[in-house]
Amino acid sequence: MTMITRRGALLGGAGMLAAPALVSQVDAQGAFNWRRFAGERIEVSLTANPRSQILIQNQREFEELTGIRVGSEAIPEQQHRQKFVIEFASGRPSFDVIGISLHVNKRQVGRARWTADLKPMIADASLTSPDFDFADFGAGAVAYSTQADGRMDTLPEFTDYFILYYNKEIFARAGVQVPTTYDEMYETARRLTDARAGQAGFVGRGVRNANVVLYTSFLLGTQQRDCTDANQRLLTDTPDAIAAGEFYKKIMRDCAPQGVAGFNWNEAQTSFSQGRAAMWLDGVGFAAPLEDPTRSRVAGKVGYAVVPRGAARHHCALFGTGLGISAGSNERKRGAAWLYLQWALNKRNQLRFLTAGAGAPARQSPYRDEEAIRTSRFGRDYFETLIASSRIAHPGLPEIVPVTEFRDTLGTALTNTIGGADVATELRRATEAFRPILEQSERAT
Structure with a gap:
């Protein structure tokens, strides 16, 4: 059973209550516009696991913040891999956002260029929120999400x-x-x-x-x-x-x-x-x-x-998963999907992964959250081990x-x-x- 801590619940509730006010404030100041794709709908296809459950349970936050509607599915791992390979190969995938097991499908997805290069989106200030903090992702996780040709076609979600x-x-x-x-x-x-x-x-x-x-x-x-x-x-x-x-x-x-x-x-x-x-x-x-x-x-x-x-x-x-954006989605859906990735893998959701015992997030900041460490059922050596492991991680499969x-x-x-x-x-x-x-x-x- 997935455990959501009191801190996680409070963070989630605060996010939902604050989202409309946040949008109004941001728009009024002419700063980052989370609602530029309001009215759009995107489809998200994930592997069934505790992390996906957390994202689906909290996706109302994203919808309130952006005005984008999200259709999500979570499918058992083996079935999910078969499904997205068949759909990508058909040239007409039904999803805009896809969860990928990098230790299984990284080269297959990268060689076929099924998912979009995220580097131009990260560099685009009109598409990427100032608080995205890409530097917070662990170096090993970022390298794992990057193809041999330099294209970063997934954003790291989970590091095992x-x-x-x-x-x-x-x-x-x-x-x-x-x-x-x-x-x-x-x-x-x-x-x-x-x-x-x-x-x-x-x-x-x-x-x-x-x-x-x-x-x-x-x-x-x-x-x-x-x-x-x-x-x-x-x-x-x-x-x-x-x-x-x-x-x-x-x-x-x-x-x-x-x-x-x-x-x-x-x-x-x-x-x-x-x-x-x-x-x-x-x-x-x-x-x-x-x-x-x-x-x-x-x-x-x-x-x-x-x-x-x-x-x-x-x-x-190192093993892990990443979220990618279908290269076949139109420009507007790709933009909306990129906003979803930023929300799905923001610091709040990554902390939720950690405190719920849903695995090791790809970001570094959750491991330094003193309240999470103090109230966790895991000892401090667990968090210290994860941080140290992120510095020496290398893919465990070719x-x-x-x-x-x-x-x-x-x-x-x-x-x-x-x-x-x-x-x-x-x-x-x-x-x-x-x-x-x-x-x-x-x-x-």
Whole structure:
């Protein structure tokens, strides 16, 4: 259930009450005109999640402020991806604003130029409110919303960083410190693993497809860092790629629970939330259920830390979503849609995301809101971890079109290594199997 705090409710109510007066004041002063597209209607297509729920619940604020009517839909993730790809490909999308999972569809959308470049709109003072504060968006999130050719075709909405969850009670009992390097993490996990007591030192994703993002977290710590090079050539059988695979195999075989080869995030979450694992490396979105005492035995005992440093680099895996404007919408609808993006991702709504436990907003200012931190069910280390993670974030998946096929192919190899298969052999086999798929996708127009 989405939680809206008293502060969030007051902010939302104040916004709705103040909107007409604000408009009159702005117009009277000849300053920014929020009502220049009054009477227009735009369609907004979002993925069903708590953030979309917050936007839809509060969109009356935008309508009162601008005089623009909004038709919104929120569709389950897989169905939403299929829908917008089909509609864009038809040349007649039914929406003006679209929510996009950047770790899945960024290159596909960018290469087809389905969404408009937002940079000219940001630079246009007649279209962009003075309080938009683009500099408030995290650098990693902005880079993620920017295509290789420099076009910024989405505005960052949500950033999903991989962080380290740890059980403070287990750590205190053993007298160990939070690891700062991957080697330290392995040694700590080995020390905290007690098979007889049913306690694993570490838990993570082991099942095919889902496990790739844990593997790439380890690869991010190498000199290579990425799964592809600047020319989209596959780099999953190099010495660094193999070394990351060896670490993945080692920590999953030596320190994780029995049956981890079948674990997705939900099984890993269950293991950690029931106190059966000392550490878990995964996305920030799991903090809320871990701190829910009706669902978690470790509520109040969870520590949050930035992912450890690798041998050569220090990055955390970045995933995220952005809001884009359909390039096929007419000029007036594009203008109205840009006003919607400014409202949807303003500081108030981004703070609502954070205080509702709806995920990590792309802006920096919510994490510095002292009232939000003081009244939050999450500890201060959670907010500090998110801020620090934003500074070292790097995409956790290659920016390619066949992302799902990549995760299936490489993920099979990784799952096999948990069973004892040779890492180098498995990664070379997976690389050879996927390379022609990637090359074909790059040749396609």
